[in-house]
Amino acid sequence: MPDIVEIHDLRKAYSDGFEALKGVTLNIKKGEILALLGPNGAGKTTLISTVCGITTATGGSVKVGGHDTVLDYRAARSMIGLVPQEINLEPFETVMSTVRFSRGLFGKPKNAAALEKILKQLSLWDKKDTQIRALSGGMKRRVLIAKALAHDPRVLFLDEPTAGVDVELRRDMWEIVAELKADGVTIILTTHYIEEAEAIADRIGVIAHGELLLVEDKDKLMARMGKKQLTVQLSKPIDALPASLTSDTLALSPDGESLIYTYDTRAERTGITKLLSDVAAAGLVLTDIETSQSSLEDIFVDLVKEGAV
Amino acid sequence: MNWIAVSSIYKFEMTRFFRTITQSFVSPVLSTSLYFVVFGAAIGSRIQEVEGISYGAFIVPGLIMLSVITQSISNASFGIYFPKFIGTVFELLSAPVNFIEIVLGYVGAAATKALFIGVIILATAFFFVDITIQHPVWMVVFLVLTCVSFSLFGFIIGIWAGNFEQLQLVPLLIITPLVFLGGSFYSISMLPPVWQVISHFNPVVYLISGFRWSFFGAADVPILTSLFAIAGFTALCLAVIWWIFRTGWRIRQ
Numbered sequence: 001m002p003d004i005v006e007i008h009d010l011r012k013a014y015s016d017g018f019e020a021l022k023g024v025t026l027n028i029k030k031g032e033i034l035a036l037l038g039p040n041g042a043g044k045t046t047l048i049s050t051v052c053g054i055t056t057a058t059g060g061s062v063k064v065g066g067h068d069t070v071l072d073y074r075a076a077r078s079m080i081g082l083v084p085q086e087i088n089l090e091p092f093e094t095v096m097s098t099v100r101f102s103r104g105l106f107g108k109p110k111n112a113a114a115l116e117k118i119l120k121q122l123s124l125w126d127k128k129d130t131q132i133r134a135l136s137g138g139m140k141r142r143v144l145i146a147k148a149l150a151h152d153p154r155v156l157f158l159d160e161p162t163a164g165v166d167v168e169l170r171r172d173m174w175e176i177v178a179e180l181k182a183d184g185v186t187i188i189l190t191t192h193y194i195e196e197a198e199a200i201a202d203r204i205g206v207i208a209h210g211e212l213l214l215v216e217d218k219d220k221l222m223a224r225m226g227k228k229q230l231t232v233q234l235s236k237p238i239d240a241l242p243a244s245l246t247s248d249t250l251a252l253s254p255d256g257e258s259l260i261y262t263y264d265t266r267a268e269r270t271g272i273t274k275l276l277s278d279v280a281a282a283g284l285v286l287t288d289i290e291t292s293q294s295s296l297e298d299i300f301v302d303l304v305k306e307g308a309v
Numbered sequence: 310m311n312w313i314a315v316s317s318i319y320k321f322e323m324t325r326f327f328r329t330i331t332q333s334f335v336s337p338v339l340s341t342s343l344y345f346v347v348f349g350a351a352i353g354s355r356i357q358e359v360e361g362i363s364y365g366a367f368i369v370p371g372l373i374m375l376s377v378i379t380q381s382i383s384n385a386s387f388g389i390y391f392p393k394f395i396g397t398v399f400e401l402l403s404a405p406v407n408f409i410e411i412v413l414g415y416v417g418a419a420a421t422k423a424l425f426i427g428v429i430i431l432a433t434a435f436f437f438v439d440i441t442i443q444h445p446v447w448m449v450v451f452l453v454l455t456c457v458s459f460s461l462f463g464f465i466i467g468i469w470a471g472n473f474e475q476l477q478l479v480p481l482l483i484i485t486p487l488v489f490l491g492g493s494f495y496s497i498s499m500l501p502p503v504w505q506v507i508s509h510f511n512p513v514v515y516l517i518s519g520f521r522w523s524f525f526g527a528a529d530v531p532i533l534t535s536l537f538a539i540a541g542f543t544a545l546c547l548a549v550i551w552w553i554f555r556t557g558w559r560i561r562q
Contacts, residue, residue: 052403054399055561074311075405077405084399088400090395090397091395097321097324104317105314105406106314107311107405
């Protein structure tokens with residue numbers, strides 16, 4: 001897949017000296033969903049704002065569809081749709097008028113059929129003549145998406161699109177994103193919800209303190225950095241691990257009631273068989289066994305804590 | 310040029326105006342009527358003619374200018390400040406439009422609204438006083454130029470303002486006194502010599518004088534000077550707006 005967004009050494013420093021972006025380089029493939037994860041103040045929104053032209057970069061360059069966002073901003077911006085983090089809408093406008101305005105702003109001629117399709121896709125068609133102020137928070141978020149899609153963008157930035165929305169609406173959003181991807185739209189979303197990135201992203205980028213810590217295929221990242229753990233519940237708590245069981249990958253839980261064994265599923269041998277026989281040989285009686293896999297959230301927390309990959 | 314974007318901004322702003330058409334229409338008609346009742350009939354009947362014109366008719370150009378200038382500023386400043394206030398300005402900044410297109414849309418709409426109010430006041434004036442417009446084309450030229458130039462100025466105020474209080478500050482503390490002291494209700498020649506000199510530093514004097522000339526053929530300053538003054542003010546405002554969009558001052562981080 002060719003790169004549709006090319007960000008090279010992008011920097012943003014404010015007049016007070018604060019560096020929000022410290023030389024971010026990132027290429028985004030056409031048609032993919034990239035999730036940008038990062039704690040508050042990491043630089044996610046600044047990165048999006050700079051690419052979209054809302055914030056002026058202090059260094060580096062951005063190309064969208066091969067068009068420089070400064071030198072050839074008209075062509076570049078025409079390809080971009082942006083759904084901001086905040087619900088920024090004129091309260092007294094109707095859904096249709098605000099969506100129509102967005103389309104016009106991007107120089108696209110009136111197209112009632114196209115707007116109808118978008119509003120129907122977002123379950124907003126029956127609200128088309130309703131004033132924004134009369135809509136629920138979830139509906140307003142949909143209007144923001146409709147506005148961003150009104151000019152048929154090829155790259156869509158979603159800045160925390162599901163922040164503060166209920167689970168049902170979040171899942172609806174994921175479906176919408178999946179449909180857009182099917183239509184060939186490249187999607188870059190920032191989110192605090194790791195499960196969101198885990199559920200819909202093709203690649204994951206982790207950003208902290210204005211630096212991109214990593215960008216990797218989600219499945220590869222999970223496989224590379226994801227740990228699997230086997231928890232063995234004991235019938236009676238013990239004070240310490242028997243000498244025969246001492247290992248770097250085996251630990252006793254703080255309450256002494258279970259053994260926690262960390263292993264790699266991709267290794268030739270996981271060591272589970274040997275562990276269980278050693279446990280039996282040590283005279284320990286088991287009551288239960290369970291396995292768990294570290295989530296993207298665990299990986300993200302580890303990465304941000306370390307500050308580097 | 311992205312003309313579709315210009316037209317979209319213009320229509321969007323005009324929709325806001327027509328949404329409150331009753332108050333947009335009633336308010337200037339009512340206030341102008343009150344001015345004519347008080348200054349034209351009650352006080353004006355006891356005032357001698359000014360430069361051969363009845364006082365009621367004399368104040369018509371000044372009243373129109375007073376409303377047109379304040380309306381131009383308030384419409385244009387609110388037009389750009391409101392998107393800043395509620396956050397929808399991101400859409401403008403991320404759209405494939407340049408500053409000329411944004412200004413054409415917002416300032417065009419604000420100037421149209423002010424022009425509309427100006428025409429309403431003129432029409433209202435015909436109910437109260439006998440007036441003839443000696444130079445109708447120049448009257449339209451002055452009216453349009455004033456609407457445009459002060460809408461540009463209002464646009465700058467809207468970008469500068471950080472809150473609603475600041476939005477009102479310049480019109481209230483600077484523009485209104487300048488308009489009142491700019492000869493809206495009197496001829497500059499009626500002032501003592503010192504104040505006549507001081508008045509020539511008031512840019513609004515040139516607008517009202519030129520506009521009044523288009524009605525009655527009499528002016529406080531030469532017509533060309535008035536034209537140069539308003540053209541210079543327009544050019545200055547445009548230069549400031551160009552600089553704002555070039556640097557992103559108060560609009561782009």
